[in-house]
Amino acid sequence: MSAAITVDHVTKRYRLYHERNQSVKAAIMRGRRARYDEFLALDDVSFEIREGIAFGLIGENGSGKSTMLKCMARILRTDAGSITTRGKLSALLELGAGFHPELSGRENVYLNGAILGLSRREIDQRFDAIVDFSGIEQFIDAPVKNYSSGMYVRLGFAVAINVDPEILLIDEVLAVGDQEFQNKCTDKIASMRREGRTIVVVSHALPSVRALCDEVALLEHGHLIRTGPAEDVIDHYLTEILSIDPAELGIPRRATGEIHLDGVEIIGADGRPRPEPTIGDAVTLRFHFTARERVVEPVFGMSFTSSDGVLVTGCNTMTSGIRMVVEPGPGHLDLEIPRLLVAPGRYHITGTVYDREHTTPIHEVGDLHAFHVAEGTLRTSGITSLGGTWRADA
Amino acid sequence: MSQVREYVERRELLTNLVLRELRSRYKRSTLGWTWSLLNPLSSVLIYWAVFGVFLEVDPPVGDPSGQDNFVLFLLCALIPWNFFSNGVMQSIESLVVNAGLIRKVYFPRELLVASTVGGLLVTFLIELGVVIVILLAAGNMVLPWIPVILVLVALQTVMVVGIGLLLSAANVYFRDVRHFITLIMPVLFYSTPIVYPITTVPETWRIAGRSIPLRDIYGFNPLVRLVTAYRDAMYSLRMPAWDTLAYIAVWAIGLLLLGQWVFNRLDRRLAEEV
Ligand SMILES: Nc1ncnc2c1ncn2[C@@H]1O[C@H](COP(=O)(O)OP(=O)(O)O)[C@@H](O)[C@H]1O
Ligand SMILES: [Mg+2]
Numbered sequence: 157m158s159a160a161i162t163v164d165h166v167t168k169r170y171r172l173y174h175e176r177n178q179s180v181k182a183a184i185m186r187g188r189r190a191r192y193d194e195f196l197a198l199d200d201v202s203f204e205i206r207e208g209i210a211f212g213l214i215g216e217n218g219s220g221k222s223t224m225l226k227c228m229a230r231i232l233r234t235d236a237g238s239i240t241t242r243g244k245l246s247a248l249l250e251l252g253a254g255f256h257p258e259l260s261g262r263e264n265v266y267l268n269g270a271i272l273g274l275s276r277r278e279i280d281q282r283f284d285a286i287v288d289f290s291g292i293e294q295f296i297d298a299p300v301k302n303y304s305s306g307m308y309v310r311l312g313f314a315v316a317i318n319v320d321p322e323i324l325l326i327d328e329v330l331a332v333g334d335q336e337f338q339n340k341c342t343d344k345i346a347s348m349r350r351e352g353r354t355i356v357v358v359s360h361a362l363p364s365v366r367a368l369c370d371e372v373a374l375l376e377h378g379h380l381i382r383t384g385p386a387e388d389v390i391d392h393y394l395t396e397i398l399s400i401d402p403a404e405l406g407i408p409r410r411a412t413g414e415i416h417l418d419g420v421e422i423i424g425a426d427g428r429p430r431p432e433p434t435i436g437d438a439v440t441l442r443f444h445f446t447a448r449e450r451v452v453e454p455v456f457g458m459s460f461t462s463s464d465g466v467l468v469t470g471c472n473t474m475t476s477g478i479r480m481v482v483e484p485g486p487g488h489l490d491l492e493i494p495r496l497l498v499a500p501g502r503y504h505i506t507g508t509v510y511d512r513e514h515t516t517p518i519h520e521v522g523d524l525h526a527f528h529v530a531e532g533t534l535r536t537s538g539i540t541s542l543g544g545t546w547r548a549d550a
Numbered sequence: 551m552s553q554v555r556e557y558v559e560r561r562e563l564l565t566n567l568v569l570r571e572l573r574s575r576y577k578r579s580t581l582g583w584t585w586s587l588l589n590p591l592s593s594v595l596i597y598w599a600v601f602g603v604f605l606e607v608d609p610p611v612g613d614p615s616g617q618d619n620f621v622l623f624l625l626c627a628l629i630p631w632n633f634f635s636n637g638v639m640q641s642i643e644s645l646v647v648n649a650g651l652i653r654k655v656y657f658p659r660e661l662l663v664a665s666t667v668g669g670l671l672v673t674f675l676i677e678l679g680v681v682i683v684i685l686l687a688a689g690n691m692v693l694p695w696i697p698v699i700l701v702l703v704a705l706q707t708v709m710v711v712g713i714g715l716l717l718s719a720a721n722v723y724f725r726d727v728r729h730f731i732t733l734i735m736p737v738l739f740y741s742t743p744i745v746y747p748i749t750t751v752p753e754t755w756r757i758a759g760r761s762i763p764l765r766d767i768y769g770f771n772p773l774v775r776l777v778t779a780y781r782d783a784m785y786s787l788r789m790p791a792w793d794t795l796a797y798i799a800v801w802a803i804g805l806l807l808l809g810q811w812v813f814n815r816l817d818r819r820l821a822e823e824v
């Protein structure tokens with residue numbers, strides 16, 4: 157795959173003036189412009205962003221992430237090195253797009269669209285989609301200076317993604333706005349990825365970077381520390397630079413992979429496969445796995461989730477006091493269920509294997525197996541049945 | 551050359567920026583566009599009262615038009631002057647005023663200067679239209695001269711854009727540029743024959759025993775040439791001298807090239823400095 161963005165030995169310096177007031181008098185007195193120090197915001201940074209991936213830029217405050225993004229967007233010019241981009245690029249920087257405060261939302265949509273290279277007709281076609289996405293129909297004819305920062309970002313985001321960019325740059329903006337809008341944005345970004353567009357995000361929210369991005373670059377004080385698969389780089393950042401346990405942030409540690417969960421087989425009371433059991437059946441869930449090496453006392457776990465996302469139940473071998481040693485090669489582990497007391501419907505099984513302390517994942521699969529529970533004689537409402545029997549005592 | 555192509559490629563954006571300029575100019579003012587005619591009207595009244603009535607400045611008789619009216623004489627020069635002065639003053643500010651855009655999105659920033667001038671050009675053309683109607687009412691058959699007037703307008707626009715590019719970029723780095731230009735604008739105004747005919751300027755000026763060819767020195771000022779050319783075409787109804795047109799064109803193109811060159815050099819750090 158070819159590169160959507162190539163960053164080649166990029167250096168960017170900012171000038172820090174000793175006296176901010178820029179006056180001709182001062183310049184003449186000194187024979188030149190105000191004296192300044194140079195601040196190296198990006199120091200010889202090189203990396204490539206492949207076409208069609210989601211790429212994250214992470215690093216502490218002031219590490220040069222926004223500077224990098226602005227250089228990509230050509231808003232800033234590099235002092236050395238070059239950045240080549242392929243395809244139409246649209247950027248959404250901190251605090252929203254460049255809107256003119258006195259003009260209405262509508263006029264700004266047209267203006268911004270034109271800046272991003274759309275013709276009037278193209279904007280006409282997209283206008284409804286933009287307003288619809290932003291969710292601020294009632295205010296579209298009010299001057300944007302009366303907008304709240306949330307509305308501002310909504311409209312900015314709606315414009316930036318509806319111009320059909322091949323490359324979308326986003327800087328921290330997703331942190332603004334309510335949850336509903338954030339979800340909408342995340343969905344839209346996901347669908348843009350499916351269409352093969354390239355997305356570059358700068359974000360503080362490491363869990364979302366991890367969920368969204370394929371690859372990540374880590375910057376520190378303007379230097380590129382590391383670039384590569386998202387998991388690697390984020391783990392490196394957390395453990396080596398921030399010295400924190402990823403689990404504390406709700407980010408699962410990276411799976412170590414000695415054992416690989418292959419799938420689940422459902423077996424009926426007669427010992428034969430029963431892929432679609434009926435409520436109340438006695439079944440065995442057989443977890444197939446392959447071990448790369450010998451693992452002492454791994455902790456296997458599983459959970460059931462209904463099709464509407466409700467966690468029905470979960471259990472693991474540790475709480476049941478099972479200790480086992482897994483030898484290299486294929487193997488399986490059975491979970492015997494005397495009566496399958498979940499309501500008829502569709503369920504997903506999550507499978508996990510952890511190390512003996514139950515802290516480091518070995519393998520986790522969110523959707524290891526999906527199956528259907530059929531209706532039977534046992535009637536129930538809700539998601540589970542108690543398996544009880546009514547008795548009318550005379 | 552690449553600049554020209556960029557202008558052409560982004561003409562849609564230029565149009566949009568000009569429209570934005572026009573829309574936002576009189577936003578939230580009750581009289582709106584009427585202001586753009588009231589402003590020149592008020593200055594015409596003042597200059598007419600002070601120079602035409604109190605000081606009794608005698609306008610030259612138009613040759614061959616035979617026109618002899620101070621207000622018309624004044625209008626033919628004052629309206630172009632206003633375009634020049636507003637164009638320069640507003641384009642100086644055009645980058646600083648649009649800092650929000652410059653810091654957030656990429657586009658050729660020259661367009662901000664061009665669109666500021668473009669917005670004023672629209673006003674200027676409307677004003678010229680009004681002046682032409684007045685001239686026609688006063689019996690000056692100015693219609694055949696419209697092509698010449700448009701050539702002058704084009705040259706003047708190029709000149710103003712050139713100066714605008716030069717000064718707007720400089721103003722981002724040295725904010726005194728605007729104050730300095732505010733200071734010299736009236737000097738330019740009174741050293742250009744707008745409220746008085748050039749014939750009031752003595753051919754030579756004797757000072758400390760030396761004689762200075764004042765009228766010739768005046769002739770170096772492209773604004774003097776420009777105003778003279780407008781008056782030739784509109785007031786006197788005659789073809790401006792070819793060397794005058796050539797002189798204006800050389801200045802206009804020279805200023806545009808210089809302005810673009812300086813702008814390109816200063817554009818590099820614009821988003822950080824603005
Ligand atoms: N216009 C500017 N002038 C001077 N220094 C700047 C400017 N913009 C950013 N910086 C400095 O450059 C460094 C990197 O900034 P930035 O790219 O915004 O970092 P990040 O987005 O990673 O927080 C910071 O130390 C910041 O203070
Ligand atoms: Mg930042």
